[in-house]
Amino acid sequence: MKFAVLVQEGPYHHQSSDSAYQFVTAAMDKRHEIIGVFFYHDGVINSSKLADIQADDRNITKRWSEVGEKGVDLVVCIAAAKRRGINDDVLAPGFRISGLGQLTEMAIKSDRLVTFGA
Amino acid sequence: MKFAVLVQEGPYHHQSSDSAYQFVTAAMDKRHEIIGVFFYHDGVINSSKLADIQADDRNITKRWSEVGEKGVDLVVCIAAAKRRGINDDVLAPGFRISGLGQLTEMAIKSDRLVTFGA
Amino acid sequence: MSDVSKIMFVMRKAPYGTIYSFEGLETVLIMGAYEQDVSLLFVDDGVYSIKKGTDTTPLGIKNFSPTFRVLEGYDIEKLYIDKESMDSRGLTLDDFVVEPEVLDKEQIAKLMEEQDVLFPF
Amino acid sequence: MSDVSKIMFVMRKAPYGTIYSFEGLETVLIMGAYEQDVSLLFVDDGVYSIKKGTDTTPLGIKNFSPTFRVLEGYDIEKLYIDKESMDSRGLTLDDFVVEPEVLDKEQIAKLMEEQDVLFPF
Amino acid sequence: MLHLVNKSPFASTSLESCLKFATKGAPILLFEDGIYGAMSGTALEAKIKDVMKDHPVYALKEDLMARGIDVVIDGVKTIDYPGFVELVERHKTCTWS
Amino acid sequence: MLHLVNKSPFASTSLESCLKFATKGAPILLFEDGIYGAMSGTALEAKIKDVMKDHPVYALKEDLMARGIDVVIDGVKTIDYPGFVELVERHKTCTWS
Numbered sequence: 001m002k003f004a005v006l007v008q009e010g011p012y013h014h015q016s017s018d019s020a021y022q023f024v025t026a027a028m029d030k031r032h033e034i035i036g037v038f039f040y041h042d043g044v045i046n047s048s049k050l051a052d053i054q055a056d057d058r059n060i061t062k063r064w065s066e067v068g069e070k071g072v073d074l075v076v077c078i079a080a081a082k083r084r085g086i087n088d089d090v091l092a093p094g095f096r097i098s099g100l101g102q103l104t105e106m107a108i109k110s111d112r113l114v115t116f117g118a
Numbered sequence: 119m120k121f122a123v124l125v126q127e128g129p130y131h132h133q134s135s136d137s138a139y140q141f142v143t144a145a146m147d148k149r150h151e152i153i154g155v156f157f158y159h160d161g162v163i164n165s166s167k168l169a170d171i172q173a174d175d176r177n178i179t180k181r182w183s184e185v186g187e188k189g190v191d192l193v194v195c196i197a198a199a200k201r202r203g204i205n206d207d208v209l210a211p212g213f214r215i216s217g218l219g220q221l222t223e224m225a226i227k228s229d230r231l232v233t234f235g236a
Numbered sequence: 237m238s239d240v241s242k243i244m245f246v247m248r249k250a251p252y253g254t255i256y257s258f259e260g261l262e263t264v265l266i267m268g269a270y271e272q273d274v275s276l277l278f279v280d281d282g283v284y285s286i287k288k289g290t291d292t293t294p295l296g297i298k299n300f301s302p303t304f305r306v307l308e309g310y311d312i313e314k315l316y317i318d319k320e321s322m323d324s325r326g327l328t329l330d331d332f333v334v335e336p337e338v339l340d341k342e343q344i345a346k347l348m349e350e351q352d353v354l355f356p357f
Numbered sequence: 358m359s360d361v362s363k364i365m366f367v368m369r370k371a372p373y374g375t376i377y378s379f380e381g382l383e384t385v386l387i388m389g390a391y392e393q394d395v396s397l398l399f400v401d402d403g404v405y406s407i408k409k410g411t412d413t414t415p416l417g418i419k420n421f422s423p424t425f426r427v428l429e430g431y432d433i434e435k436l437y438i439d440k441e442s443m444d445s446r447g448l449t450l451d452d453f454v455v456e457p458e459v460l461d462k463e464q465i466a467k468l469m470e471e472q473d474v475l476f477p478f
Numbered sequence: 479m480l481h482l483v484n485k486s487p488f489a490s491t492s493l494e495s496c497l498k499f500a501t502k503g504a505p506i507l508l509f510e511d512g513i514y515g516a517m518s519g520t521a522l523e524a525k526i527k528d529v530m531k532d533h534p535v536y537a538l539k540e541d542l543m544a545r546g547i548d549v550v551i552d553g554v555k556t557i558d559y560p561g562f563v564e565l566v567e568r569h570k571t572c573t574w575s
Numbered sequence: 576m577l578h579l580v581n582k583s584p585f586a587s588t589s590l591e592s593c594l595k596f597a598t599k600g601a602p603i604l605l606f607e608d609g610i611y612g613a614m615s616g617t618a619l620e621a622k623i624k625d626v627m628k629d630h631p632v633y634a635l636k637e638d639l640m641a642r643g644i645d646v647v648i649d650g651v652k653t654i655d656y657p658g659f660v661e662l663v664e665r666h667k668t669c670t671w672s
Contacts, residue, residue, distance in 0.1 A: 001664060006355070008256075008672070010128070012201045013160045013376050015607045016672075018416060019581070022637065026656035027663075041259055042131045042160065048203030058417035061203075079262060083130045085166030085179075085208065100266035107353045108241045108272065112663050115356055115670040117256075118375075118581070119567060124476070126377075126575070131255045133510045134575075136295060137484070140540065144559035145566075159380055176296040197383060218387035225474045226362045226393065230566050233477055233573040235377075236254070236484070246669070248592065250486050252544050253511030280592050281486050284514065289546035294558075297544060320595070325488065326519030331546075345598045349576055354669045367572070369495065371583050373641050374608030401495050402583050405611065410643035415655075418641060441498070446585065447616030452643075466501045470479055475572045489588050 002035050003027050004106035008117030010042035011060035017046050020116040021063055028070065035110050036073040037064070038103045039095075041117070044081040047074070049092035061092045068094020075102045120153050121145050122224035126235030128160035129178035135164050138234040139181055146188065153228050154191040155182070156221045157213075159235075162199040165192070167210035179210045186212020193220045241352045242273045247282030248356055251301060252292065257285045258300050260357025268310030275314035275351075276307070277344065278336060282357075283321045286332040304334050318344055362473040363394045368403030369477055372422060373413065378406045379421050381478025389431030396435035396472075397428070398465065399457060403478075404442045407453040425455050439465055480569035484510035487522055496574040502532050507557075507565060509538035516542070518549040526551050538562060577666035581607035584619055593671040599629050604654075604662060606635035613639070615646040623648050635659060 005024055009016035024034055039046055046064055053059045068074045074095045076086060081097055088097060107113055123142055127134035142152055157164055164182055171177045186192045192213045194204060199215055206215060225231055245264050251257040267274050278286060285301060292299040307315070315336035322328065322338070329335060339347070348354060366385050370377040388395050399407060406422060413420040428436070436457035443449065443459070450456060460468070469475060481500050485492040493508075493515055500506060506529070508516050515526055516537035529535060530553045537550055539558045550556060557565070578597050582589040590605075590612055597603060603626070605613050612619055613634035626632060627650045634647055636655045647653060654662070 003663070010160060010163075010202065015374050015418075016581070018418060019607060022416065022656045023659060023663075027660045030657065030660055032660070032664075040263075041255060042128060045128075045163070045202060050203030050205060050208065052200040052203075052205065054200075057419045080259060082170040082172075084128065084163060085168035085170075087168060087170065090168065090203065090208075100263050101270075103263065104267045104270045104272070107243055107267070107355075108270070110353075112667060113353045113355075114579075114663060114668050115354075115672075116581075117356065117670060117672040121566070133253050133297075134484070136297060137510060140295065140559045141562060141566075145563045148560065148563055150563070150567075158384075159376060175298045198380060218384050219391075221384065222388045222391045222393075225364055225388070225476075226391070228474075230570060231474045232482075232566060232571050233475075233575075234484075235477060235573060235575040248671075250489070250511045250514065250545075252541075253484070253486070279596070280588070281489050281511070281514070284545060287546040289548060290544060291546070292544040294540040295544050299544075301546070324521040325514070326517060326521075326523075341595050345596045348596060348669060349598055352667070354667070356670050356672060369574075371586070371608045371611065371642075373638075374581070374583070400499070401491070402586050402608070402611070405642060408643040410645060411641060412643070413641040415637040416641050420641075422643070445618040446611070447614060447618075447620075462498050466499045469499060469572060470501055470504075473570070475570070477573050477575060491586055 001111040002033050002109060004035050004110035004113045005037045006113060006115040007037060007039050007043035007046060008041045008115065010045035014118045016116040016118055017060055023114065024067060034072045036075055036106045038106055039076045040080050044076050044084055044086045047076045047086055047092055047095040048090050050090050065092050065094040119229040120151050120227060122153050122228035122231045123155045124231065124233040125155060125157050125161035125164060126159045128163035132236045134234040134236050135178055141232065142185060152190045154193055154224045156224055157194045158198050160202065162194045162202055162204045165194045165204055165210055165213040166208050168208050183210050183212040240273050242350060243267060243353045244351045245276045246354055246356045247276060247278050247285050248280045250281035251285045252297060256357045261300060261303060264312060265310060268312045274312050275316065277316045279318040279321050283317060283325060283327060286334055288331055288333050302333055361394050363471060364388060364474045365472045366397045367475055367477045368397060368399050368406050369401045371402035372406045373418060377478045382421060382424060385433060386431060389433045395433050396437065398437045400439040400442050404438060404446060404448060407455055409452055409454050423454055479504050480565050480571045481506045482571055482573045483508050483512040484575050486511040487515040492574040497529060500533060505534045505536060505565060505569065507536045509541050513537045513541045513545060513547060516550045516554045517547045518551050523551050576601050577662050577668045578603045579668055579670045580605050580609040581672050583608040584612040589671040594626060597630060602631040602633060602662060602666065604633045606638050610634045610638045610642060610644060613647045613651045614644045615648050620648055
């Protein structure tokens with residue numbers, strides 16, 4: 001099936017991004033197509049390559065970049081990103097900044113859209 | 119009196135930072151000494167100079183920088199900052215990154231410590 | 237699935253205390269341009285999003301509640317509100333900047349089941 | 358005010374779902390070095406922070422609950438827990454990685470009033 | 479001790495927790511989404527009136543205005559940010575968020 | 576419709592809202608801090624047992640493990656992330672956060 005995922009919260013602060021990641025990887029293992037992950041609200045902070053994570057913790061941004069490497073579209077909402085100091089200069093590999101139209105497309109084209117938020 | 123303030127949430131996403139700002143400026147108008155504002159958890163995101171705010175909205179980071187210009191110590195927790203991609207390169211004027219020892223000092227030296235969180 | 241998706245925005249959070257309601261509205265305005273079957277449901281503290289008489293001047297925060305009025309211009313005319321959420325908060329239709337259709341929980345449950353996508357804000 | 362401040366950490370949030378509990382613990386560990394009168398109070402969902410048997414391996418999240426055990430080594434020996442919060446969650450002292458003193462709400466209210474600073478996490 | 483409550487009592491149990499541990503006579507300030515507890519005519523009005531037998535209850539004016547709440551429960555004192563500061567001058571604070 | 580609840584029922588009214596609007600037979604998945612509702616022996620056990628008369632209730636195994644919850648209420652089904660995905664294959668979702 002075609003899955004899309006909406007992430008509404010920032011990394012580490014809330015578990016939402018962790019849960020979304022676990023869900024996405026489990027769905028990919030089951031050969032579902034992930035047509036996109038949309039990062040909204042504080043979710044945009046997941047895309048910052050400036051995050052400097054201790055070796056004994058998971059690196060949330062890097063995990064998402066690895067998902068992106070497998071061909072999943074990681075879309076960061078531009079309006080939400082601007083408010084939180086996220087721009088192209090700080091974007092980790094695999095993420096792209098775009099508009100809410102992309103979320104609309106995901107809503108229309110997916111069989112399932114799952115929201116992870118707080 | 120000597121006031122200290124702890125901000126636990128990021129800008130725009132929660133009102134905590136707005137409330138802390140309103141409280142701090144009202145306290146300064148009453149001639150209280152603000153010995154420091156400590157930004158913890160997602161509160162560290164308040165310090166990013168990369169935030170790009172529309173003209174019809176308040177600029178939260180700039181407001182804090184103005185408070186800093188008046189001599190108030192704006193301290194960003196280093197451990198929390200690293201997790202959220204905040205470092206010296208993106209720090210707006212008036213903020214400094216330091217450790218939780220600074221929060222301890224504020225707790226000890228202030229007459230009142232007020233927490234704004236979510 | 238038909239060419240048109242049924243997309244419902246479930247506004248559940250109070251405005252101003254957190255940004256969900258405001259950024260949710262931004263999403264609604266964009267989706268309005270895509271000619272889908274878009275509706276808005278106000279439940280729980282989300283009913284406060286359309287409260288009349290908001291004045292955010294002293295806080296310097298953007299007053300977006302009146303913006304819900306423009307939805308009609310975006311061809312988003314399906315606005316619903318949960319009766320129990322209104323009642324328990326002492327609110328009536330006169331309190332709102334728009335005039336949503338008042339539904340009970342059974343009607344809302346049914347409406348939600350009919351959607352292709354639900355966006356909670 | 359005496360040279361030593363009475364500082365109480367009020368742990369109110371569940372662990373892992375949000376970071377407050379973990380970053381709160383980081384603060385406690387730092388403040389332990391400042392020779393103040395530091396105490397920890399577990400109330401509401403904060404009581405889950407010291408639940409035994411946590412295993413975060415499948416999630417890849419840092420398992421910090423056992424870290425509460427090191428507090429004693431930091432000279433932080435005043436740990437309190439709200440009886441009602443434990444009881445309503447079906448938890449007993451056997452469920453925890455540390456052994457806080459069990460207090461009722463009147464005792465907690467009194468203790469809170471005696472503090473110079475309260476940090477909620 | 480001044481108790482600060484910033485969560486909607488319809489969405490969160492923060493006010494409940496605050497009430498459990500607030501000593502008799504301790505003031506409670508409702509602000510941000512907490513001010514919905516101060517609104518007149520809600521299902522919580524009787525409860526808040528009960529609370530006022532033991533505690534002075536304040537609601538922050540700026541937050542009431544931002545949310546379009548004109549009428550507060552009889553007995554709830556509306557204060558602005560300078561009033562908030564004055565309360566903090568007189569009391570240490572505890573935040574229930 | 577699969578209902579997703581990730582907030583602690585002791586801190587938030589999200590589960591209440593979900594129950595209000597979930598049609599009979601609709602499954603409910605408790606995850607993140609939502610799993611505290613699935614724990615056996617709490618003050619909410621009777622309520623959850625009532626819920627199970629109308630809804631299948633699932634709890635996410637990885638979140639139970641992370642929080643050290645070994646024993647869930649009789650009738651609550653423990654599933655892992657692959658099981659979560661299978662539920663989503665069968666149902667559209669509604670998130671109550």
